[in-house]
Amino acid sequence: MLENQGWTLARRPMGEPSVEDFSLQSVPLKSRVVEGEVLVRNLLLSLDPYMRWRMNDAKSYARPVEIGQVMVGATVSEVLVSEHPGFKPGDTVLGGGGWQEYSILKGETLQKLTGNVPPSTALGVLGSPGFTAYAGLMKIGMPKPGETVVVGAATGPVGSMVGQLAKLAGCRTVAIAGGPEKCALAKEMFGFDAAIDHRASHLGERLAEACPRGIDVYFENIGGRTLDAVLPLLNDFARVPVCGLVSQYNDDGPYEGETRLASLMRDVLIKRLTMRGFIVTDFAEYRDEFLEMAMPLVASGKITHLEDIVDGLDAAPDAFIGLLQGKNKGKLIVRIA
Amino acid sequence: MLENQGWTLARRPMGEPSVEDFSLQSVPLKSRVVEGEVLVRNLLLSLDPYMRWRMNDAKSYARPVEIGQVMVGATVSEVLVSEHPGFKPGDTVLGGGGWQEYSILKGETLQKLTGNVPPSTALGVLGSPGFTAYAGLMKIGMPKPGETVVVGAATGPVGSMVGQLAKLAGCRTVAIAGGPEKCALAKEMFGFDAAIDHRASHLGERLAEACPRGIDVYFENIGGRTLDAVLPLLNDFARVPVCGLVSQYNDDGPYEGETRLASLMRDVLIKRLTMRGFIVTDFAEYRDEFLEMAMPLVASGKITHLEDIVDGLDAAPDAFIGLLQGKNKGKLIVRIA
Numbered sequence: 001m002l003e004n005q006g007w008t009l010a011r012r013p014m015g016e017p018s019v020e021d022f023s024l025q026s027v028p029l030k031s032r033v034v035e036g037e038v039l040v041r042n043l044l045l046s047l048d049p050y051m052r053w054r055m056n057d058a059k060s061y062a063r064p065v066e067i068g069q070v071m072v073g074a075t076v077s078e079v080l081v082s083e084h085p086g087f088k089p090g091d092t093v094l095g096g097g098g099w100q101e102y103s104i105l106k107g108e109t110l111q112k113l114t115g116n117v118p119p120s121t122a123l124g125v126l127g128s129p130g131f132t133a134y135a136g137l138m139k140i141g142m143p144k145p146g147e148t149v150v151v152g153a154a155t156g157p158v159g160s161m162v163g164q165l166a167k168l169a170g171c172r173t174v175a176i177a178g179g180p181e182k183c184a185l186a187k188e189m190f191g192f193d194a195a196i197d198h199r200a201s202h203l204g205e206r207l208a209e210a211c212p213r214g215i216d217v218y219f220e221n222i223g224g225r226t227l228d229a230v231l232p233l234l235n236d237f238a239r240v241p242v243c244g245l246v247s248q249y250n251d252d253g254p255y256e257g258e259t260r261l262a263s264l265m266r267d268v269l270i271k272r273l274t275m276r277g278f279i280v281t282d283f284a285e286y287r288d289e290f291l292e293m294a295m296p297l298v299a300s301g302k303i304t305h306l307e308d309i310v311d312g313l314d315a316a317p318d319a320f321i322g323l324l325q326g327k328n329k330g331k332l333i334v335r336i337a
Numbered sequence: 338m339l340e341n342q343g344w345t346l347a348r349r350p351m352g353e354p355s356v357e358d359f360s361l362q363s364v365p366l367k368s369r370v371v372e373g374e375v376l377v378r379n380l381l382l383s384l385d386p387y388m389r390w391r392m393n394d395a396k397s398y399a400r401p402v403e404i405g406q407v408m409v410g411a412t413v414s415e416v417l418v419s420e421h422p423g424f425k426p427g428d429t430v431l432g433g434g435g436w437q438e439y440s441i442l443k444g445e446t447l448q449k450l451t452g453n454v455p456p457s458t459a460l461g462v463l464g465s466p467g468f469t470a471y472a473g474l475m476k477i478g479m480p481k482p483g484e485t486v487v488v489g490a491a492t493g494p495v496g497s498m499v500g501q502l503a504k505l506a507g508c509r510t511v512a513i514a515g516g517p518e519k520c521a522l523a524k525e526m527f528g529f530d531a532a533i534d535h536r537a538s539h540l541g542e543r544l545a546e547a548c549p550r551g552i553d554v555y556f557e558n559i560g561g562r563t564l565d566a567v568l569p570l571l572n573d574f575a576r577v578p579v580c581g582l583v584s585q586y587n588d589d590g591p592y593e594g595e596t597r598l599a600s601l602m603r604d605v606l607i608k609r610l611t612m613r614g615f616i617v618t619d620f621a622e623y624r625d626e627f628l629e630m631a632m633p634l635v636a637s638g639k640i641t642h643l644e645d646i647v648d649g650l651d652a653a654p655d656a657f658i659g660l661l662q663g664k665n666k667g668k669l670i671v672r673i674a
Contacts, residue, residue: 007653016661022654045650045671047657071653075673099653101673117636124668125635125642126628134627135620140613157642157668164640189641231604242614246661261598267568268614275612276477277579277605283472290471291463298462299454303501304526305462305494313382316344316408316436317359320384324353324583331461331494334382336412336438 006070006100040077042097046123049246071099076119094122124157133161140241145170147216155182160190162219174210204229242269308332343407343437377414379434383460386583408436413456431459461494470498477578482507484553492519497527499556511547541566579606645669
């Protein structure tokens with residue numbers, strides 16, 4: 001039987017995790033690889049911010065790691081034993097091997113790696129981070145030539161891909177990164193037009209200077225104070241794909257002044273909520289359709305409505321003040337003449 | 338020349354407006370109706386929450402009313418003199434006559450009222466409020482049969498229409514309204530399945546009881562503490578059309594604990610932002626498309642990427658902690674074997 005070392009979750013961290021939250025142990029593997037399974041040696045393990053959430057005992061889109069369980073994670077692995085027709089020993093595969101040396105995995109969860117790119121790209125630029133960048137930017141952000149795209153955590157695997165895809169789409173790209181070194185990297189390696197150090201002072205002012213035409217797409221990876229700086233610069237109809245909130249991942253819970261926005265953003269992310277303000281004129285094209293549908297229903301009484309009619313123009317301010325206080329019922333109307 | 342009385346904005350209110358913020362004056366009309374214009378006697382004036390914002394000197398989707406200017410508003414009016422081919426004296430029209438007895442308006446901004454419904458419906462159920470309800474619910478909320486739709490300000494002209502449209506769409510409808518009388522009205526007149534008084538205590542608990550399968554569509558008219566109660570009950574993929582934030586309209590500015598969420602919601606509304614969380618698996622159908630596009634660009638170096646490779650499984654926790662602290666650059670990978 002293979003000796004298998006792996007990192008288990010020793011305890012749930014409060015705030016920032018510490019080494020004591022993990023435990024390196026000899027982790028038993030099942031004695032036999034059964035039909036449909038593959039025994040792999042894990043070659044590369046991806047570490048990603050989402051894992052911090054998996055260490056919490058909190059409802060999310062994925063189950064938390066249990067205490068004593070091996071930490072989860074994507075791996076590039078080599079097949080040692082295969083009881084699945086799609087794989088043979090020596091194959092290089094992408095899978096969820098976790099933080100351990102060996103894993104027995106269901107073949108259907110694995111993907112064989114081929115092509116003329118290094119296998120490690122399957123964990124980064126061509127893997128979940130790269131695809132995350134693509135999906136979030138192109139399908140939600142929908143950048144148009146000439147627009148300004150601001151990217152949080154811009155030198156990370158997601159952010160750096162977002163910046164490059166946005167540049168290819170003809171946008172002005174602005175990086176937000178931590179420290180002068182990463183800012184230089186963003187511009188020199190990933191081709192961002194400008195880079196802002198979120199640790200330096202006057203974040204809002206410097207971001208405004210870098211975005212003279214405002215912000216059309218903000219690819220949210222960070223949350224917290226960076227979002228504060230971005231919000232006033234968003235243009236009408238800006239799109240905010242919410243991909244991550246790394247500055248909030250270590251939060252123990254609500255804290256002063258952050259509570260409500262932080263929990264809102266967490267919900268938007270975890271539940272993939274769509275929040276979109278609208279003004280009725282945005283939907284002008286549907287007006288006839290609406291009237292065709294609604295008019296007969298109102299005429300026949302199938303749709304009822306309530307009016308609160310106030311007599312005389314003199315009464316208008318009082319009525320209006322009452323409206324704001326919730327005093328009226330139904331549609332408030334002033335009868336002038 | 339006509340004697341024309343009208344309400345002008347006397348001063349900008351701080352918080353709740355008072356009567357002293359308005360001034361009833363003799364408002365001069367232009368001496369002559371020129372080509373394309375129509376002189377009308379205003380019959381009905383609509384009062385709506387949005388007007389509160391127009392009294393502030395704040396950037397929004399519409400210009401603020403100036404001090405000394407007649408308050409704006411939609412009217413049902415009778416044509417007295419027409420220099421526009423589309424209208425003749427005696428016609429009943431919908432227009433933006435404002436808070437005054439007579440107005441001279443451009444014909445192109447007017448809509449002739451016909452049909453077998455009372456003209457007042459053009460300001461309510463068949464006017465902007467009704468159409469607002471339709472557009473917000475059907476085009477953003479997209480209710481499906483069996484879903485739960487929660488409606489703020491449920492007995493108002495917008496909310497009452499939302500509730501009825503949602504019911505017609507086969508949904509469970511839950512009203513949020515102020516006081517027991519409005520709650521009774523919501524159920525008896527507008528057919529809501531349940532109604533919650535937002536002034537009573539334990540709002541969250543009572544809302545949870547009324548929504549045993551969670552909330553799929555929250556039609557936001559209120560903001561503030563009602564939104565707090567709604568957020569934890571939103572189901573995955575819930576839609577939140579943000580139509581109004583009446584509880585925030587009187588705000589003078591940011592205040593303790595409200596600051597960030599309030600300003601976020603204001604932006605979502607005014608700028609019609611789309612906020613939508615996502616997880617990469619939501620976009621599985623686009624994965625091949627992505628790989629076809631990205632792989633050659635990575636292979637040719639047109640897309641560059643950065644990897645931070647850490648040696649040894651032992652180093653994983655430290656590397657992971659560093660990741661959360663922003664210490665790494667590029668895609669963090671642990672080389673295990």
